[in-house]
Amino acid sequence: MFKVLVSDPISDQGLQKLMDAEDVILDKKTGLSEDELAEIIGDYDALLVRSQTKVTPRIIEAAHKLKVIGRAGVGVDNIDLEAATQKGIIVINAPDGNTIATCELTMGMMMALARHIPQAYKKTITGEWDRKSFVGVELRSKVLGIIGMGRIGSEVAKRAKAFGMEILGYDPFLTEDRAEKLGVTLATIDKICEQADFITVHTPLTNETRNLISKPQFAKMKKGVRIINCARGGIIDEEALLEAIDAGIVAGAAFDVFVEEPPRPDHPFLNHPKIIVTPHLGASTIEAQENVATDVAEEVLHILRDEPFKNAVNMPPVPANVMAKLQPYFLLGERMGHFLAQMADSAAQEIVVSFSGELTEVDTSPLTRYIVKGVLSHHLGSDVNIINAMHMAKIRDVNIIREKSTASKGFTNLITVTLRSNGQERSIAGTLLNGYGPRIVKIDQYPVDVAPEGNIILVSHNDKPGIVGRLGSVLGDSGTNIATMQVGRKVVGGPAIMVLTVDKPVPPETMQQLNQLPDIAQVKEITL
Ligand SMILES: NC(=O)C1=CN([C@@H]2O[C@H](COP(=O)(O)OP(=O)(O)OC[C@H]3O[C@@H](n4cnc5c(N)ncnc54)[C@H](O)[C@@H]3O)[C@@H](O)[C@H]2O)C=CC1
Numbered sequence: 001m002f003k004v005l006v007s008d009p010i011s012d013q014g015l016q017k018l019m020d021a022e023d024v025i026l027d028k029k030t031g032l033s034e035d036e037l038a039e040i041i042g043d044y045d046a047l048l049v050r051s052q053t054k055v056t057p058r059i060i061e062a063a064h065k066l067k068v069i070g071r072a073g074v075g076v077d078n079i080d081l082e083a084a085t086q087k088g089i090i091v092i093n094a095p096d097g098n099t100i101a102t103c104e105l106t107m108g109m110m111m112a113l114a115r116h117i118p119q120a121y122k123k124t125i126t127g128e129w130d131r132k133s134f135v136g137v138e139l140r141s142k143v144l145g146i147i148g149m150g151r152i153g154s155e156v157a158k159r160a161k162a163f164g165m166e167i168l169g170y171d172p173f174l175t176e177d178r179a180e181k182l183g184v185t186l187a188t189i190d191k192i193c194e195q196a197d198f199i200t201v202h203t204p205l206t207n208e209t210r211n212l213i214s215k216p217q218f219a220k221m222k223k224g225v226r227i228i229n230c231a232r233g234g235i236i237d238e239e240a241l242l243e244a245i246d247a248g249i250v251a252g253a254a255f256d257v258f259v260e261e262p263p264r265p266d267h268p269f270l271n272h273p274k275i276i277v278t279p280h281l282g283a284s285t286i287e288a289q290e291n292v293a294t295d296v297a298e299e300v301l302h303i304l305r306d307e308p309f310k311n312a313v314n315m316p317p318v319p320a321n322v323m324a325k326l327q328p329y330f331l332l333g334e335r336m337g338h339f340l341a342q343m344a345d346s347a348a349q350e351i352v353v354s355f356s357g358e359l360t361e362v363d364t365s366p367l368t369r370y371i372v373k374g375v376l377s378h379h380l381g382s383d384v385n386i387i388n389a390m391h392m393a394k395i396r397d398v399n400i401i402r403e404k405s406t407a408s409k410g411f412t413n414l415i416t417v418t419l420r421s422n423g424q425e426r427s428i429a430g431t432l433l434n435g436y437g438p439r440i441v442k443i444d445q446y447p448v449d450v451a452p453e454g455n456i457i458l459v460s461h462n463d464k465p466g467i468v469g470r471l472g473s474v475l476g477d478s479g480t481n482i483a484t485m486q487v488g489r490k491v492v493g494g495p496a497i498m499v500l501t502v503d504k505p506v507p508p509e510t511m512q513q514l515n516q517l518p519d520i521a522q523v524k525e526i527t528l
């Protein structure tokens, strides 16, 4: 049974799949302090959060079983990604489900700012009929600067076009082509500051975007500009904004997000006549909450059940077409790594992974993770997974070399893995045979054909008559049944290998006996 903890309010309808799953026990415990969460997190396989729960290094440290943290939303700045990655915990988000909700709040903020709706409402309900103080501006023909043209920024651009606005967009990934399709003029932040009547930010909060709009940017802005932040507190410098309002540069601002949430009661934005505030409501629509909860619940189930998943934040994204090509090789890659680690006499210092045939057509780094995981898991067990495999290798000074090779040896695809340690070098090659599945086709320099599964005995010996018989009788005496056997050699009478598959693990004393047989250099048991 998998134990899943939901520690923030997340839509029940969205969580239905998890609640219905027979292999899941779902606990909802919201409003926990860090101490309380640290105390119970060790029992859980998955944690689902919105933005309130802060998943700190301390929580991650205490999360002994945790396999996945699911964020029902986009921003993952409440989760310590580095700590999660190092611990091998997958962090996923639900990037698409709240785009429209946040975009629509942004449009609402823009209109509220242009027409002073919240301020006018506040006065009108006191019984005062004040029309003079609330003369607004139209959006039509105004210049809107959008910083961050991802999902939300692009949707804002489409809607602002419908209002007759002229749009300037800045995003390091915004191409001329896409800008043209969206009806947006590519601009720098400086140009946006100089020309825009409204500026809205839609970037994540990163070291680069913290205080992206600060004193120097406000100093360049047009008098009367209006500022919107429905992205993250801290992208717009709060103090610099107040100064720009006082200096008469900024006519109004609308903030859904704050550096500290909730803001302290004496935060200068609260009750400021020119600042509209909402309590981080961007994603708070029924539709968005259902969308993000459904998306994240499905993904968490996939991860718990070891099924393919997407939207991992702490793994580089893999395009669907590349994933489709690589996925069938994951099991082969991991088993090859595990096979090789058991062949070697000591832990790996260098792993060279070489791909040939059709595998050279795609980026094989995701497959490399599986191979490295396979190698390292021999010594590190379940502490290593595809999320932290490269990190685990790095902190142990294991050098990973990935290369393409033109020598596919007649196979449509071929993976060769070489492991170097303490002056020893061992290698295997594997392929995926149509209709037969994964196969090891070469061990060191010897051609073989072995399915990488079950119990395998690898014998290095001298090619002499009688060896097979002696080995067979020791195994027979111990009640070990040989399922398949292959012998490989380069020259008659020279060094050779034997690969046997057996029906069950070989008792340790039998392994000892095998290793003492004449003309046998080494017998290793490989369990996959
Ligand atoms: N108020 C709320 O409730 C919500 C807030 N958000 C916030 O909105 C942000 C954007 O969400 P999406 O559009 O879905 O994300 P996205 O990932 O689709 O778009 C973000 C864009 O920002 C761009 N960017 C990154 N650094 C930049 C920089 N220095 N200058 C300009 N552009 C930069 C990226 O290239 C990307 O295109 C999220 O990161 C999240 O923090 C998201 C949903 C709800």
Ligand SMILES: O=C(O)CCC(=O)C(=O)O
Pocket: 050, 051, 072, 073, 074, 075, 076, 098, 280, 281, 282, 283, 284
């Ligand atoms: O969960 C929420 O309501 C916050 C949404 C948000 O900020 C995000 O998805 O990045």
